[in-house]
Amino acid sequence: MQNYDIVIVGGGPAGLAAAIAAKEHGVESILVLERDQELGGILNQCIHNGFGLHTFEEELTGPEYAARFIERLLEAGISYKLNTMVLEISAQKVVTAMNRTEGIMQISAQAVILAMGCRERSRGALNIPGFRPAGIYSAGTAQRLVNMEGYLPGRRAVILGSGDIGLIMARRMTLEGAKVQVVAELLPYSGGLKRNIVQCLDDFGIPLKLSHTVVNIHGRKRVEGVTIARVDDNRKPVPGTEEYYECDTLLLSCGLIPENELSKGLGIEMNPVTSGPKVNESFQTSAEGVFACGNVLHVHDLVDFVSREAQAAGKYAALYVKNQAGHEEFGDIPVAAEQGVRYTVPNTVNPGRMEEALTLRFRVGDVYKNCYVAVYLNDQRICHRKKQVLAPGEMEEVVLKKEELHAVADLTQITVKLEED
Amino acid sequence: MYDVVIIGAGVSGCAAARELSRYQLNICVIEKEEDVCCGTSKANSAIVHAGFDAPGGSLMAKLNVEGNERMEELSKELDVPFRRNGSLVVCLHEEELPGLKTLYERGLKNGVRNLRIIDREELKELEPNISDDAVAALYAPTAGIICPFALNLALAENAAVNGVEFWFDTEVTGFGRGEGCWNIHTSQGEFKSRYVVNAAGVYADLLHNMVSGRKLHITPRRGEYCLLDRSAAGFVTHTMFQLPGKYGKGVLVTPTVHGNILIGPTAEDLEDREGTNTTQAGIQELMKKAEATVKGIPFHEVITSFAGLRAHEDGHEFCIGEVEDAPGFIDCAGIESPGLTASPVIGSMVADIIYRLEQPRLNPDFTGSRKGILDPKTLSTEEHAALIRTNPAYGNIVCRCEMITEGEILDAVNRPLGAKSLDGVKRRTRAGMGRCQGGFCSPKVMELLAGERNIKISEITKSGGASQMIAGINKDR
Known part of the structure; x- marks a missing residue:
């Protein structure tokens, strides 16, 4: 049996940032387990730019962004294993993992950070x-084939779904010599970032x-070929609107699903809206000492926010290991997502453990224009921020201040919702 | 010159090939697709029926019950996943209870063992998610579930090991009579054989009608299915049918032997013998029907849908025997449900026909047992660790959803009648059959296939023929 203070499952952007933060907060014994042959996760196939605007105030490619974290991980001397698959995590936080050279390993951890990322809807x-x-x-499989292996999946493509990977692949396939005929989106709005629609579709006349x-x-x-049809308000195809497109390839960019098979094996309480674990303000799941961050927790749009979230998770895991997590004189206050807000991360906040400021991330369920994001502590509105546009494809955030929470006597609920005025 | 040419490498053809390989005969299987198990045998309910469905006295009834009885031993001999999970025919309407009784009596007459009718209470105990409308059920403990790919592949591999030749991508175009033999015209040239076994599935009538004046007619009857992820395992544990009646035939909800939940099939008569496309109407229909049997089906766990074609003969009966006006031409036609169950007996029956005509000597080298691809998940941790030490490929997971190692994939490619395509690897190992449907592993499997078969990635196909996975390399024109 090997022993580490913190074992991190996944060496993508979330796992890397969590590992570095945990080290910075004083934990020496950290192991990152990565199933692929290199660190960096899905960033390795994201060769387009636009990463790191928030973190580094530069436009980096995916591999460049990953490299900055990998360098810091290496400098910090954090251990990692590649080509290593985690098979199981027990309630006692024993991680069973496997690779070619070491066979089957049992690794005991004080804390585990889940950072397995997500998969694409098939x-x-x-x-x-x-x-x-x-x-x-x-779209992600095609992206891997094109960007990492150098193979062109097809020459005439139709793309279903306007998620960011689909938009990026529309441009990539075009640049590599394929004809992308159309991107079809089931919803009346795109799930992708506005800048990607402009830069990947409009600029190429797709x-x-x-x-x-x-x-x-x-x-x-x-x-x-594929047949495309218009859908009505209930997302049902409208007869008579069918159009045939001759093509040799159909790419699907229809949503990402957090990969939580290990979490479910642990019996962690899940949020059906995000398909990720429920977490508190410290990114700790319902299993004590098991933390989650990145796309395994909820699907992000920007890697910068994955890194920030993972840094927080890494820090809290370190505090947990060092037994310095905040005092327990306060209860966990549930955060309710209402009126257009689909979910929030975290799901509960402990005013005793929280930092001076805590970022609450959320998504809305539809496109909203000129409305207000409101935060209530019990019945008291503490935030009322006007937004010109809110869309499901863009993650939003509000910041909670510790002093505001402490100022409310008998705080029982925090609510995030949208209001018209 | 062959003694026997078998047309079709589905489960019937391969069962016949294996049974015939017990004798000193020169045998060849020809198949129009690139692999075994590419037609009806690959897309069906994957169940071993108890045998109460087929009319009393029919060949179907006889072969069903016998096939069911033989499946246990055969599955052990050939290392095929099989489990007797029991089936339930659920009666949803009080007034249809007499129909359940009729089915029970038919089953008794057919020789099905341990059949009994259970009341709602016992049914609810067996299947907690049963519909509130369920009033009773016919319980058949002998019914089972099997991996249809594994059975078909095992029969084929075992036949190959015992000397049967296999020709793939070989499509029969016509027949002529030679001296004491049939001349079989194919896309790969002419084959001569003293006997022909017609196990061509939905094409069997076309082949039959080329040589016989007594016409046969087969309708490709499409059945669409939905498959749920293994995370839905345990939702039902028995194979749940609906009692056919005035409210229709219903669809079944069953666990698969690998722990998925399978829902289907619809029934739609087609003209297209390759019409294995799914339809929106079909999938909607089967979802709706399935909900009548069990409540709360986790449809969000659907990972794929598919369609198969039943080879429905007009008389709804297996047509197995030498064609009267075409001596030496043996039909194995109209093999629809319960064909998978009956397949071991179908194989024996075909072999018996040729034995009676030919009196061949026994093949002294015949070996009836076969080991399947080693699945490390069936090993203890210590055994698996030891295996990785001798062969590190068993420590490298390629398909993360089904946890399939590189070792299994290499075995699938390199064993007799090894996989040549992604679907071939999938049917042999389950790599790509899980919740991401090959999203992560297909590039890796392509690489392994190219390396082992020493071919270019551009030659790798999904299912043979023109199903290339990639169109070229970046910026190649």
Whole structure:
């Protein structure tokens, strides 16, 4: 049995930032377990720029952004294992992992940080009818093939879903010599960042068809075409609106799903809205000493925010290991997401343990214009911030101040909601 | 010149090939697809029926019950995942209880053992998620679930090891009569054989009608299915049918032997013998119907949907035997449900027909047992660790959803009749069959396939033929 103070599952942006922060907060014995052959996670295939504007005030590519953290990890002398799959985490925080050279390992930890990231929603999960030929790729798989292996998945593509990876791949496929005919989006708005729609579609003359979906896939061996139709307000295809697109490739960018099989194995309480664990202000899950951050917790748009969140998780894991987590004279106050706010992270806040300022991240369920983000402590509104546009594709945040929470006697609930005025 | 050419490498053809390989015969299986198990055998309910469905006295009923009885031993001999989980025919309407009784009596007559009708209370105990409308059920403890790919592959591999030749990508285009033999015209040239076994699934009538004046007619009857992730395991533990009646036939909800939940099939007669596309209407229909049997099906756990084609013969009966006006041409046609269950007996029946005609000598080198691809998950931690020390590839997970190691994939590619495509690897190992549907592992499997088969990535296909996975390299034109 190997022993570490903190074991971090995943060496992507979340795992890296968490590890570095934990070290900075005084924990020496840290191990990062990464299933792929290099650190950096999905950033390695994100060769476009736009990463790090918040963190470094520069526009970096994904690999460059990852490299900055990897360098710091190496400088800090933090241990890591590559090509290593975590098979199980026990309630006693014994991590079972496996690789070629060391076989099956049992690693005992004081604290575990979950940073496994997410996976893409597949064609099957979307129930798209039709044949099942070659040429149907999730956008991320295509991105890996193009950017890391140098292979072009197809020459004429249709993209379903306007998530950021889909938008980025529309541009990438075009630059690599493919013709991207159309991006279809089921919803009446895009789930991607505005800047990606402009830079990846508009700049290349690729049409975006909102409220459209793929209703049939043609071709028995290789995709020969897809049929796209308009959908009504209930997202059901409207008969008579079908259009056939000849293509050899269908890329899917229809949402990401946090990869929480290990968390579920641990019996951690999950949030059905995010498909990630429920966490408190310290990013600790319902399993004591098990923390979560990054896309395994909730899907982010910007890696900068993943890094920030993971730094906090790493710090709190370090405090937990050193037994310096805040005092327990306060209870955990639940945070309710209401009126257009789909969820918040964290799910509870302990005014005793929290920092002077705590960032609450959330997403809205629809596109809202000229409304207010409101935060209530019990019935008392402490924040009322006007927003011109709020969209499901952009993560929002509000900051809670410790002094404000302490000022409310008998605080039982924090509420985040949208208000019209 | 072959003694026997078997057309079709589905479960019937491969079962026949294996049974015939017990004799000193020169046997060849020809298959139009690139692998075994590419038609009806790969897309079905994956269940071993108890045998109460088929009409009393029919060949279907006889082979079903016998096949069910033989499956246990065969699955051990061939190392195929099989489990007797029991089936329940659920009656949802009080007034249909007589129908349940009829089914029970038919089952008794067919020789199904341990059948009984259970009341709502016992049913609720067996299946807590049962519909509130359920009034009773026919319980058949002998029914089971099996991996249809593994059975088909095991039969084929074992036949190959015992000397049967396999030709893939070989499509039959016609027949001629030679001297004491059939001349079989194919896309890969002519084959000569003294006997022909027609196990061509939904194409069996076309082949039959090329040689016989007594016409056969098969309708490709599409069945669509939804498959739920293994995280839904335990939602039902028995194979749950609905009692067919005036409210329709219903669909089944069953666990698979690997722990998924399978829902389906619809039934739709087609003309297209390759019409394995799913439809929006079909998937909606089966979801709605399934909800009548059990409540709260976690449809958000659907990881894929697919469709298979039943080879439905007009008389709804297995057509197995030498064709009267075409001596030496043996049909193995109309093999629809319970064909998978019956397949071991279908194979024996075909072999018996040829044995009676030919009286071949026994093959002294025949070996009936076969080991499947080693799944390290079946080992203890110590055994698995020891395996990794001797072969590190068993320590490298390639498919993270199904936890499939590189060792298993290499075995799948390099064993007899090894995998040539991504789907071939998938059917043999389950790599790519999980919740991400190959999103993460397909680039890695492509690389392994290219390396082991010594071919370029651009030649790697999903399922043979023109199903190339990539179109070229970046900026190549």
